[in-house]
Amino acid sequence: xxxxxTEIIPLGMGCWPIGGAMYTGDQPLGYTNVDDDESIRxxxxxxxxxxxxxxTAPAYGAxxxxxxxxxxxxGRPEALIATKIGTGIDEKSKQLTExxxxxxxxxxxxxxxxxxxxxxxxxxxxxxxxxxPVSKAEAIFDEVEKARLAGKVQSYxxxxxxxxxAAAFADRxxxxxxxxxMNVLLDAxxxxxxxxxxxxFALIRSPxxxxxxxxxxxxxxxxxxxxxxxxxxxxxxxxxxxxxxPAFLAKLDAVRELLTTDGRSLVQGALGWLWAKGDMNIxxxxxxxxxxxxxxxxxxxxxxxxxxVMAQIETxxxxxxxDTPDRAR
Numbered sequence: 001x002x003x004x005x006t007e008i009i010p011l012g013m014g015c016w017p018i019g020g021a022m023y024t025g026d027q028p029l030g031y032t033n034v035d036d037d038e039s040i041r042x043x044x045x046x047x048x049x050x051x052x053x054x055x056t057a058p059a060y061g062a063x064x065x066x067x068x069x070x071x072x073x074x075g076r077p078e079a080l081i082a083t084k085i086g087t088g089i090d091e092k093s094k095q096l097t098e099x100x101x102x103x104x105x106x107x108x109x110x111x112x113x114x115x116x117x118x119x120x121x122x123x124x125x126x127x128x129x130x131x132x133p134v135s136k137a138e139a140i141f142d143e144v145e146k147a148r149l150a151g152k153v154q155s156y157x158x159x160x161x162x163x164x165x166a167a168a169f170a171d172r173x174x175x176x177x178x179x180x181x182m183n184v185l186l187d188a189x190x191x192x193x194x195x196x197x198x199x200x201f202a203l204i205r206s207p208x209x210x211x212x213x214x215x216x217x218x219x220x221x222x223x224x225x226x227x228x229x230x231x232x233x234x235x236x237x238x239x240x241x242x243x244x245x246p247a248f249l250a251k252l253d254a255v256r257e258l259l260t261t262d263g264r265s266l267v268q269g270a271l272g273w274l275w276a277k278g279d280m281n282i283x284x285x286x287x288x289x290x291x292x293x294x295x296x297x298x299x300x301x302x303x304x305x306x307x308x309v310m311a312q313i314e315t316x317x318x319x320x321x322x323d324t325p326d327r328a329r
Contacts, residue, residue: 006078014286016030016057018064031286051297086101086128121153123154132165163326177203183208184259185238185317186237187319191326199280259313275303
């Protein structure tokens, strides 16, 4: 796949998990059991496996994930970084502060990310405010375009689950990507349609349903209280009251055998489902250990799930109707 005039494999590494602790007030929004040395080894293992796209944000660990990438990717110019704007942070307290919706916040935020990343240019800059009205996003993207013309940004896009938002800016020449949630348990047909019609790339977040598709969480497993999956954050529909959501576990059980077709692991089958759904899909599963990233990278040798397997999965998982209103995921 050619991405930003560079040949890449259609798989990135999501860096939310390696950011570690972050909070809004007392509510945890990060993942637990993070070790910086292991995180750096994981990034290096990703590179060794051919993964060269890394998705991060100032919000991930309140700046920590960006700083880790800077350390791990020093001297690796082939690595591409997607980062974001729109969420204020306090690095010292690990707090996510206010949404930054004013145009005046854009250039300072870009400069701060460049400093943390140790880079002169951001490869892909994404607006991180999923539900921001299009009318308010206009001025933000105007400022991003100024940063592109100044050489600080190569391309940009929006991390949003709203198809109207994605379509509103898709015709800008440097707008190349939409980052949205999608996985075998929860399809996204409306935004997929925008990506296809506008010839965009889709950076797929939550491709493994926040880890549920790894298959290691059962009905009796309880998430630690300082893990985001134990909170009421909207993205944790896959988990309820700190446990795997029984409705999603039932869906997974229905297609477990199909996802492991031809010797794939569950996660490899889940990635294969996404590739079968569109050749512009680039899943960006999170990883925080070498073992995890090696397992994810192993999906490349299998590729997309076969058409007959995809057809069987469609009959076994009831998806939301195509006309279901968009919502943040």
